[in-house]
Amino acid sequence: xxxxxxxxxxxxxxxxxxxxxxxxxxxxxxxxxxxxxxxxxxxxxxxxxxxxxxxxxxxxxxxxxxxxxxxxxxxxxxxxxxxxxxxxxxxxxxxxxxxxxxxxxxxxxxxxxxxx
Amino acid sequence: xxxxxxxxxxxxxxxxxxxxxxxxxxxxxxxxxxxxxxxxxxxxxxxxxxxxxxxxxxxxxxxxxxxxxxxxxxxxxxxxxxxxxxxxxxxxxxxxxxxxxxxxxxxxxxx
Numbered sequence: 746x747x748x749x750x751x752x753x754x755x756x757x758x759x760x761x762x763x764x765x766x767x768x769x770x771x772x773x774x775x776x777x778x779x780x781x782x783x784x785x786x787x788x789x790x791x792x793x794x795x796x797x798x799x800x801x802x803x804x805x806x807x808x809x810x811x812x813x814x815x816x817x818x819x820x821x822x823x824x825x826x827x828x829x830x831x832x833x834x835x836x837x838x839x840x841x842x843x844x845x846x847x848x849x850x851x852x853x854x855x856x857x858x859x860x861x
Numbered sequence: 862x863x864x865x866x867x868x869x870x871x872x873x874x875x876x877x878x879x880x881x882x883x884x885x886x887x888x889x890x891x892x893x894x895x896x897x898x899x900x901x902x903x904x905x906x907x908x909x910x911x912x913x914x915x916x917x918x919x920x921x922x923x924x925x926x927x928x929x930x931x932x933x934x935x936x937x938x939x940x941x942x943x944x945x946x947x948x949x950x951x952x953x954x955x956x957x958x959x960x961x962x963x964x965x966x967x968x969x970x971x972x
Contacts, residue, residue: 749903838904850904850960852904854902
């Protein structure tokens with residue numbers, strides 16, 4: 746297992762277009778998280794899944810954002826009608842069910858979105 | 862509410878100790894973390910501490926927790942150039958719940 750994989754690494758899109766990002770978590774991890782990070786800031790929580798169930802969504806996640814994890818494995822994050830303010834690094838992370846030594850997340854390298 | 866505060870920058874001389882400080886507001890935080898982010902890389906978990914602990918040491922890293930003041934610190938002994946990065950303090954209620962991050966402290970090392 747090579748860790749958490751995110752695709753694409755970079756995406757440039759025109760304002761108003763839709764974009765979709767993919768995250769492949771570590772295979773035995775049942776929890777998957779999406780965060781957004783802008784320059785000079787820490788990651789901001791967007792949403793998380795336990796298996797295929799979306800358990801929590803941040804108020805940052807407007808109606809233009811939707812995330813899915815249909816089979817409890819990979820996840821997609823779609824942004825519709827992108828705006829310049831959506832430009833950020835989108836980070837995915839995964840974690841296992843609570844265990845004796847499993848704390849914190851494993852993060853992917855992120856997808857950098859630039860809306861022009 | 863949930864909030865994690867850190868100073869933005871720290872500059873230390875190579876070989877000295879670095880101390881990065883953090884305060885948090887959520888008294889129900891059970892897990893406190895330090896993450897490291899190097900340029901162009903993802904976040905890497907450095908260490909964590911449970912809220913019922915005062916201190917945790919792991920090689921060059923020492924974490925101190927003052928739960929009463931909601932203050933967390935990370936000490937890096939014998940700071941090296943490879944320690945240059947942004948360090949994020951973070952907290953969560955449980956090991957599986959969302960993690961709330963601070964804005965990060967950029968550590969720079971001078972010769």
